[in-house]
Amino acid sequence: MAQVTQAPRKGLQSEAEVLDFAERSVGLIESHVNISRPGSPHRVSKLRTRSGDDLIAKWCADAPSYFKTFDALSNYAKPLGTSAPRLIDHQDGLKAILMTTLPGAPADTLQAQDPVVHYRVGQIIRRFHESAPATRSRDVTTQLASTLSRLIDQSEQDLGPVGTAELRALGMELLDLGELSLQPLHGHLSPEHWMIDADYGVQLMSFSRSEYDPWIMDTAVLERDYWGYSPELKSAFFSGYDKTPTEQDGVLLRAKHAMDALTAWVQLTTGPHAKKASKKARMIAWSRVEQATGATLF
Secondary structure, X not given: OOOOOOOOOOOOOOHHHHHXXXXXXXXXXXXXXXXXXXOOOOEEEEEEEOOOOEEEEEEOOOHHHXXXXXXXXXXXXXXHHHHOOOEEEEEOXXXXXXXXXXXXXXXXXXXXXXXXXXXXXXXXXXXXXXXXXXXXXXXXXXXXXXXXXXXXXXXXXXHHHHHHHHHHHHXXXXXXXXXXEEEEEOOOOOHHHEEEEOOXXXXXXXXXXXXXXXXXXXXXXXXXXXXXXXXXXXXXXXXXXXXXXXXXXXXXXXXXXXXXXXXXXXXHXXXXXXXXXXXHXXXXXXXXXXXXXXXXXX
């Protein structure tokens, strides 16, 4: 059902308004259960209609997350078939989306370490990446290099001369890459956004960070959190994806890791909560910087 376009309202809208929208779209809602992820700024509820149909309502705290989700479900997730939710309806003012349920259950710890699952994810995400024509741009490398340079400036005292020089050299490598091919990405490809079902296999969910970027960027979280100590998972993923990363991809991924790690470090050490940051939090954040730079800087 098409909705009259409305300007998205600020903040997270009330559950009552979203349920009213759902009832106007699919009929009387008999029950609803909050299944939001702890700590998420968004809300997700599983709804059941009087006729016994299940569906998911997700409403976002911010407009970019809503429009990214809507765009992904409207366009890029369609070729995935039963491996992704199907869009039912949306309401811009509430930043709310109704979608079909997925039959699987969230990936558990064992499944997150299963090479077969990573192989299947590689297959699925390539279909997502190729669901729309690629575009070409050099803006991504310029923006990455600019952001990295700013973060290096803010962290130079902590990085020291060697770490600073290495990261500035990485910034120059970025600029040398020139124009790149950009494709639709999931944006946060990790087991917490995978569903596993015995009959339907692996499914993807949560597209609120989806955007156009070089394809290799979708492996950043997996590379950082899962593949470092389990190279067989990395091998399985790229076997499923049926593509081998190039040296250019490696430069982009190193820059992405460095930028993310330094962003977290700067926020923790110079932001409004710097004085409240625990020693453990600082150690974890700095270990991310060391992991991203591939060196022990202290």
